[in-house]
Amino acid sequence: MIKYKLKCNNCDLKFDSWFASSGEYEKLKKGKYLNCHKCNSKDIEKTLMAPRLINKSNLKSLENNLIKSKQIDKRIKEYQKFIKENFKYVGKNFAYEARSIHYNNKKKDKGIYGSASNHELKELREEGVDVEIVPWLDDKSN
Secondary structure, eight states, rough: OOEEEEEEEOOOOOEEEEESHHHHHHHHHTTOOOTTTTTTOOEEOOOOOOOOOOOHHHHHHHHHHHHHHHHHHHHHHHHHHHHHHEEEETTTTTHHHHHHHHHHTOOOOOOOOOOOHHHHHHHHHHHOOOOOOOOOOOTTTT
């Protein structure tokens, strides 16, 4: 991935955009697929950019961010372990199972967890079903 600072020659708006490669940028530019977010002009070009270099002052910040990220990942994995041990996995049937419990006043010996779309979650909340989103890390993640 490569990030370019772009400029609209029509309204002078400057903005950043990510591309798979420099060749991908050139292909999109040539095909006139790049446009300004403000005026919709297709007269876009790259501007000068300074590369982000790692020096002593920002190295410590990067190290601290990495440590915090690892701590967050560890905490999420602890939550995941707790959920797996104490709740029943219902997979993609989460919305159906949640409604079944809510409307039939079924008391389960375990709560449930699974996956649902944002639309399903919105509908469940509108119906008064108490649902929460929990961040989930893939077991295979580094």
